[in-house]
Amino acid sequence: EEFEAMCCMNLFVHSVSIHKQLKQLRDNMDKITAEHNPFDDWLKSL
Secondary structure (H helix, E strand, C coil): CHHHHHHHHHHHHHHHHHHHHHHHHHHHHHHCCCCCCHHHHHHHHC
């Protein structure tokens, strides 16, 4: 029983950091932008 309680506590501690990491990933995904490079069009036209 002691082992099971320790295991659950460890999962709880890790779940907090996982939620924090997921939030950071979502926040960073909002910052991703795509840029258009005019040289790409020029190279494709060759």
